[in-house]
Amino acid sequence: MGAVWHTAREYGVNRGMLANIEMLGDMAMERTEDRVVAHYGVDGLMERIEAALVEAGADLAALMPADLKPVDEFHTGGLQATEDLLSQLEISPEMAVLDIGSGLGGTARFLTQRFGVRVTGVDLTPEFVDVATRLSAAVGLQEAVRFETGSALDLPAASGSIDLETMLHVGMNIEDKAALMAEVARVLAPGGRFAVFDVMRTGEGALEFPYPWAEEAGFSFVAPPEDYLAGAEAAGLLPVAQRDRSEFALSFYRNVFAKTKEMGGPPPVGLHLLMRGTAGPKLQNYMRSVEAGLIAPCEMIFAKPG
Known part of the structure; x- marks a missing residue:
């Protein structure tokens, strides 16, 4: 806080005022995160997935990870997009991997199946964490992946302890991209990589809600690629x-x-x-906005020097 205080003092802001400003910022972030959790939470989600699997002809006693792919890759392009992103990276079994915004665990399970790594997933939504854990156990991967409830702005990992971080369709719900990148850089080991696949702002014009990540504009923070790049640069990450x-x-x-x-x-x-029940209008709005050049799903890969 020292550097911030010296800057604030130049503008006549005392320590009490600065503390209040920081407190208000924390409260605003908490309210946004609460809205995100409310948006993604679905009552009885595990039971709904199990019922759908049975309807599709799956045997719940002998589930395979492939059975879950239609529902556990909650991002543009599903499994193919996951493969396309991760195929650009060198991944080996000894690496420590953190999946930010892990959802139902599809990316984490893909990583451990394809590359033999152990993965920790972190997600704001407690029900997603619960379902991801139960689905992983159902397909026999409970020893290789684990999931925690938490924020991308306060990751449950020690500084410099992670070799690879992944984040697929998460940044649209995070307003402060600089803080996100700083936290990613904090836990990333020297030489580590950060792979992003987010929907980003690519043109001017009004967005037509709802979208899969937000019912309305109040918690949609779709930003241009330049914001990610600027945040990464400030955090000491290099674009690859x-x-x-x-x-x-x-x-x-x-x-x-x-x-x-x-x-x-x-x-x-x-x-x-x-x-x-709102998948149709959300996806149609999304596709119209992509076609109009207003937004685009974009990949970015960053490296931490070292």
């Missing part, structure tokens, strides 16, 4: 790769919409289970 996945996203969702129309509705197991 960057890619706009708009065409991939449009192709993916056109295929989803076509299959849904052909079937007369969504399949039993799918992301609609997480969106309380």
Whole structure:
């Protein structure tokens, strides 16, 4: 706080005023996080997923990770997008991996299956953490992945202890990208990598809510790539790769919409289970905004020097 105090003093702000400003900021962040939890939480989610799996013909006593893929990769492009992002990285079994905003655990389970790593997932939504833990046990991966309730701005890891951090479709709910990058950099080991796949602002114009990540603008913080890059630079992270996945996203969702129309509705197991009956309008708004060039799903990979 010392550097902040010296700057504030130049503008006539005393320590009491600064403390109040910081307290108000913390309260605002807590309110935003509470709204995010309320947005993503779904009552009885595990039971709904189990019922959908049974309807799809799965044997709950012999579940495989592949059975969960239609519902456990809650981001643009699903499993294919996960593979595309992680294929750009060198990942080995001894690495410590942290998945930020781990949702139902799909990315964490993919990482441990494909690369043999142990993964910790952290997510704001307690029900997601519970379901991710139970699904991992159901497919026999409970020893390789674990999940904790927590914030991306206060990660449950020691400084310099993580070799790889992943974050897929999470930053849209985090207003302070600089604070996010600073916390990512804190726990990342020298030489470590941070792989991001977020929806980012790519054009001017009004966004039409709702979207999968927010019902309204009050807790949607879609930012341009430049904000991520600036936050990373301030935190000492170096950009390694960057890619706009708009065409991939449009192709993916056109295929989803076509299959849904052909079937007369969504399949039993799918992301609609997480969106309380509003998947259609949310995804349609998302695709229209991507087509208009207002937003785009973008990959970014950063490295910590060392």
